[in-house]
Amino acid sequence: xxxxxxxxxxxxxxxxxxxxxxxxxxxxxxxxxxxxxxxxxxxxxxxxxxxxxxxxxxxxxxxxxxxxxxxxxxxxxxxxxxxxxxxxxxxxxxxxxxxxxxxxxxxxxxxxxxxxxxxxxxxxxxxxxxxxxxxxxxxxxxxxxxxxxxxxxxxxxxxxxxxxxxxxxxxxxxxxxxxxxxxxxxxxxxxxxxxxxxxxxxxxxxxxxxxxxxxxxxxxxxxxxxxxxxxxxxxxxxxxxxxxxxxxxxxxxxxxxxxxxxxxxxxxxxxxxxxxxxxxxxxxxxxxxxxxxxx
Amino acid sequence: xxxxxxxxxxxxxxxxxxxxxxxxxxxxxxxxxxxxxxxxxxxxxxxxxxxxxxxxxxxxxxxxxxxxxxxxxxxxxxxxxxxxxxxxxxxxx
Numbered sequence: 001x002x003x004x005x006x007x008x009x010x011x012x013x014x015x016x017x018x019x020x021x022x023x024x025x026x027x028x029x030x031x032x033x034x035x036x037x038x039x040x041x042x043x044x045x046x047x048x049x050x051x052x053x054x055x056x057x058x059x060x061x062x063x064x065x066x067x068x069x070x071x072x073x074x075x076x077x078x079x080x081x082x083x084x085x086x087x088x089x090x091x092x093x094x095x096x097x098x099x100x101x102x103x104x105x106x107x108x109x110x111x112x113x114x115x116x117x118x119x120x121x122x123x124x125x126x127x128x129x130x131x132x133x134x135x136x137x138x139x140x141x142x143x144x145x146x147x148x149x150x151x152x153x154x155x156x157x158x159x160x161x162x163x164x165x166x167x168x169x170x171x172x173x174x175x176x177x178x179x180x181x182x183x184x185x186x187x188x189x190x191x192x193x194x195x196x197x198x199x200x201x202x203x204x205x206x207x208x209x210x211x212x213x214x215x216x217x218x219x220x221x222x223x224x225x226x227x228x229x230x231x232x233x234x235x236x237x238x239x240x241x242x243x244x245x246x247x248x249x250x251x252x253x254x255x256x257x258x259x260x261x262x263x264x265x266x267x268x269x270x271x272x273x274x275x276x277x278x279x280x281x282x283x284x285x286x287x288x289x290x291x292x293x294x295x
Numbered sequence: 296x297x298x299x300x301x302x303x304x305x306x307x308x309x310x311x312x313x314x315x316x317x318x319x320x321x322x323x324x325x326x327x328x329x330x331x332x333x334x335x336x337x338x339x340x341x342x343x344x345x346x347x348x349x350x351x352x353x354x355x356x357x358x359x360x361x362x363x364x365x366x367x368x369x370x371x372x373x374x375x376x377x378x379x380x381x382x383x384x385x386x387x388x
Contacts, residue, residue, distance in 0.1 A: 006342045008342065009307045009309050009310050009342065010309075010310065010314065010341050010342045010343050010362065010364075010365035011309035011310045011311060011312040011313070011314055011365055012309050012312075012314075012341070013309075013312065013314070014340065014341075015367075016317060016318075016367040016368060016369035016370075017340060017367075017369035017370070017371055018340045018341075018369075019340075021340040021341065022338070022340045025340070025342065048309065049304065050309070050312070051298075051302060051304065052296060052298075052304055052308070053304060053308040053309045053311055053312065054304040054305075054306065054307070054308055054309055055307070055309035056306060056307070057306045057307045058306075183337050183338065209369075215370070216369040216370060216371070217369060217370030217371050217373060217374040217383070218374060219340070219369075219371055220338055220371055220374070220375055221374060221375075
C-alpha cells in the first residue's frame with residue numbers, strides 16, 4: 001500500500017455513507033492544512049474524536065453546542081493579538097442544531113463583531129446524533145422522533161429556516177449555499193470563503209442515510225435530487241447581493257426527492273398527504289421564481 | 296487510560312480503528328472499464344479509496360484502489376461511478 005495522508009483520516013466512527021464525513025473532507029480540501037477547526041457538539045464531533053483517538057490531522061477544538069461562534073472568534077482574536085494570525089484560517093464546522101438552533105446567538109455575535117472566520121453548517125436537517133429530533137433545519141412534512149406523523153399531524157409542521165440569508169443580513173462579505181452532491185462546487189466555495197477577509201458563511205446540504213431513511217449508497221444521489229428538484233437552490237451572495245446561481249434545466253417534480261426517503265413515506269399513504277406534497281412543491285416553485293433557477 | 300490536560304489527542308490516531316469489519320458488501324473494481332476519473336476517490340466518506348501512484352498513464356492519471364482495512368462498504372463509489380466499474384459483492388469471511 002502506498003503512503004497516504006488525509007487531513008481527515010479513515011477510522012472515524014461515522015455510519016457507512018456518512019454525509020458529515022464527506023462534508024468535512026470537502027471543507028478541508030477547500031481550506032488546506034493551515035487551519036484551526038472549531039467543532040461544536042454534533043455527529044461530526046462525536047464520530048471523529050473517540051478519546052483517546054482523533055481522526056483530524058489539523059488543529060481541532062471541541063466547543064459546546066452553544067458557543068462555536070464564540071470559541072472561533074476567541075481563537076481569531078488571540079492569534080491577532082499575539083501577532084501570529086498569518087494566513088491561518090479559523091473554520092467553524094457545526095451541524096444544523098449547533099448552528100441554526102442552539103449556537104445561533106454566539107454565531108450572530110461573531111459575525112456582528114466582524115471576526116475573520118469561516119463558518120460551515122453541515123445541515124442534515126435534524127439532531128441525528130441524539131436520535132433524529134427535529135431542528136429548525138427540518139423541512140416541512142418530514143417525520144422525526146419529535147414530529148411524528150399521525151391522526152393530527154403530517155410530520156414537521158414548519159418550513160426550514162433560511163439560515164443563509166440570516167447570515168447574509170449580518171453584512172457578511174460572502175455567504176453561499178452548497179451541497180455535498182456537488183464536490184467541486186463545494187470545494188470552490190469553501191476556498192473562496194476562506195480567502196475572503198471577514199466573517200463568511202457556507203451552508204451545506206447533507207443527506208443522512210440513517211436519519212432520513214435511504215440506502216447508504218444513495219447519499220450523493222439524494223443530495224443531487226434536492227438540487228434538481230429546486231428544494232435546495234445553490235447560490236452565492238456577496239455583500240448581501242445574490243451574485244451567482246446554479247441553474248437547473250428542467251426541474252424534477254419534488255415527489256422524486258420525497259419518495260426516495262422514509263421520512264416522507266407517510267405523505268404518500270395518508271389521506272390528504274398530496275396536499276402537503278403540493279405545499280412542498282410550492283416551496284420549490286418559489287425557489288425557481290425567486291432565484292431564477294431555470295432561466 | 297491517562298487523560299492529558301485539556302484531553303489533547305495526537306493527530307490522526309483514529310487510524311487505529313480498523314472499520315473494515317463493519318462491511319457486508321465489498322466494492323470490487325473491473326479496471327477494463329475504468330476511465331481514471333477519480334470520482335470514487337472524491338465521494339468516499341471513509342477516505343478508503345486512494346490513487347495507485349504506480350499505475351500512472353501517459354497523462355498522469357491513476358487507477359484507484361480500496362483500503363479494505365477501513366472501507367465500511369457503504370456503496371457510494373459503486374453508485375456514483377459513471378462507467379459501472381465497481382460492483383458491490385457479498386463478502387464471505
